[in-house]
Amino acid sequence: MNRSAMTFGLVILGLAAFVAWLTLFTVSQTQQALVLEFGKPKRVITAPGLQYKIPFVQNVEFFDKRILDIDTASQEVIASDKKRLVVDAFARYRIVDPLLFFQTLRDERIASARIGAVLEASLRRVLGGSSFSSVVRDKREALMKTILTQVNQEATPFGVNIVDVRIKRVDLPEANMQAIYRRMQAERQREAAGFRAEGEGAARRTRATADREVTVIKAEATGESERIRGAGDAERNRIFAEAFGQDPNFFAFYRSMQAYEGALKPGDTRLLLSPDSQFFEYFNSAFGRAAQETPAQPASPADKPEAPAEGAGLPEQGAAGESARPAPAGRDEAAGESLAPAPQTPRWAAGAMSNLAVAFGLVLVIEGTLWALAPGLGRKFLEAAANSPESNLRLAGAAAVAAGVLIIWLVRG
Numbered sequence: 287m288n289r290s291a292m293t294f295g296l297v298i299l300g301l302a303a304f305v306a307w308l309t310l311f312t313v314s315q316t317q318q319a320l321v322l323e324f325g326k327p328k329r330v331i332t333a334p335g336l337q338y339k340i341p342f343v344q345n346v347e348f349f350d351k352r353i354l355d356i357d358t359a360s361q362e363v364i365a366s367d368k369k370r371l372v373v374d375a376f377a378r379y380r381i382v383d384p385l386l387f388f389q390t391l392r393d394e395r396i397a398s399a400r401i402g403a404v405l406e407a408s409l410r411r412v413l414g415g416s417s418f419s420s421v422v423r424d425k426r427e428a429l430m431k432t433i434l435t436q437v438n439q440e441a442t443p444f445g446v447n448i449v450d451v452r453i454k455r456v457d458l459p460e461a462n463m464q465a466i467y468r469r470m471q472a473e474r475q476r477e478a479a480g481f482r483a484e485g486e487g488a489a490r491r492t493r494a495t496a497d498r499e500v501t502v503i504k505a506e507a508t509g510e511s512e513r514i515r516g517a518g519d520a521e522r523n524r525i526f527a528e529a530f531g532q533d534p535n536f537f538a539f540y541r542s543m544q545a546y547e548g549a550l551k552p553g554d555t556r557l558l559l560s561p562d563s564q565f566f567e568y569f570n571s572a573f574g575r576a577a578q579e580t581p582a583q584p585a586s587p588a589d590k591p592e593a594p595a596e597g598a599g600l601p602e603q604g605a606a607g608e609s610a611r612p613a614p615a616g617r618d619e620a621a622g623e624s625l626a627p628a629p630q631t632p633r634w635a636a637g638a639m640s641n642l643a644v645a646f647g648l649v650l651v652i653e654g655t656l657w658a659l660a661p662g663l664g665r666k667f668l669e670a671a672a673n674s675p676e677s678n679l680r681l682a683g684a685a686a687v688a689a690g691v692l693i694i695w696l697v698r699g
Contacts, residue, residue, distance in 0.1 A: 308341035313348075320347045320384045327385050349384045353449055354394065358402050362459070363410055369418045372457045377405050377437065378449040386445030401441055405451065408436040421456055429453075512662055519661040523654065542568050549676075641694045 312335070313319045319331040323344045331337055332351075339346055357376045364370055379401060381387045391397040412433050413421055421429060434451040441448050458466060530537035545565070549557065559565055657664045671679065 305341060309338050311337055311339060311346050313337055316351050317348045318351050318381070318384050320349065320388055321345075322347060327388065330384050332384075347384075347388060349381050349387060350394070351381070353378050353380050354397075355379075356398050356402050356405065358405055358409075360455075361406055361409070363413045365413060365418045365421060366415055367417045370459050370462060371413065371418065371421060372455075372459060373409055373413060373453060374455040375405065375409055375433075375451065375453045377401065377451045379441065379446045380449055381445060382447045383445030386443070388445075390444045391446075397444065397446065400444065401437070401446065401448075404440045405433075405437050408433045408440070408451075409453075412436065426453065426456075515665070516661040519657060519664070523657050527654075539568065645690050645694055 313331050315334045321328045321339055321344055328344065355376060355378050360372055360374045362370055363373050391400060412429055416429060430451055430453055434448060437451055438448040457463065
């Protein structure tokens with residue numbers, strides 16, 4: 287008896303559990319339910335919790351309460367300025383009326399297709415009436431709001447609310463994109479070339495101004511330096527003229543010493559000159575060629591020594607000679623040379639000395655005129671002479687001597 291009662295109790299419990307499983311259902315927080323009775327909607331359940339239905343008579347359809355998305359495929363749209371655009375957009379929606387949604391769309395798959403078609407039609411309608419710049423840059427946000435409003439109006443009969451519509455990407459077709467890129471590149475290169483040309487022009491103007499200022503400054507500085515150098519050269523020439531004019535013989539001696547110092551340097555120095563050359567005039571005598579060629583004046587009768595008194599001792603011949611007449615200029619007394627009277631200078635020698643004096647005077651006049659009128663040119667001659675080798679200077683000197691002798695011979699006959 288007890289066993290039969292227990293079995294019956296278990297059967298009853300099993301049947302109750304089965305009936306409860308068929309009757310009760312749970313609605314979560316992310317869902318909303320629609321109870322149908324033989325396909326007809328009976329009630330809408332939006333509150334989460336445990337709900338019931340009539341087994342085998344009623345069934346339940348669940349719909350998501352969260353925001354759902356619709357991602358459309360890329361489509362080509364022609365803008366108002368006849369430019370083709372490739373647009374990629376998406377939408378977000380929420381089911382607000384499960385009964386209306388079930389009656390019109392049945393499920394989310396059909397809803398995605400229907401709402402996607404509405405979205406694509408609204409994109410073509412709104413973007414087709416706008417320009418390329420408005421879609422890409424200027425009025426993109428306003429256009430998306432307009433599309434959202436239109437899609438919401440058309441999707442209201444479906445029991446859904448369009449939360450947001452966004453344009454992910456707006457591009458040109460590949461063929462048009464390359465052409466536009468090339469055109470943009472050409473425009474940027476043209477602008478860059480214009481900027482470079484303006485900069486180059488400004489740089490050239492600046493360089494021209496700087497070069498002109500440099501030229502002016504250099505010219506002024508050169509002129510001032512030439513004036514100062516000319517004044518210094520004139521003062522130097524004046525001092526030299528005053529100093530050498532006081533004693534021309536000393537000037538000749540000083541110049542000869544400078545020539546000896548420059549020519550007779552340590553090392554292998556060889557000179558092929560005649561012993562009576564003018565270069566060795568101060569080797570033969572301390573007074574030079576001028577002192578040697580100066581004629582000695584004959585002793586006057588008053589200068590002749592008187593005969594010595596008888597019984598007086600006779601001095602040595604050298605001593606008597608020295609007391610009888612003055613020593614000729616240019617003779618070295620310590621050398622013991624002959625004290626015989628110098629021979630009379632021939633007339634041709636006196637003429638030659640006169641010609642040399644005239645030539646030397648002309649050279650001084652020409653050189654002084656050159657230094658007074660063109661000191662810069664005179665300096666260039668000196669610098670050229672200082673930088674020339676000795677062989678060229680000797681050749682130029684020999685040529686100048688020959689030309690001078692020829693001119694004197696032609697002039698004086």
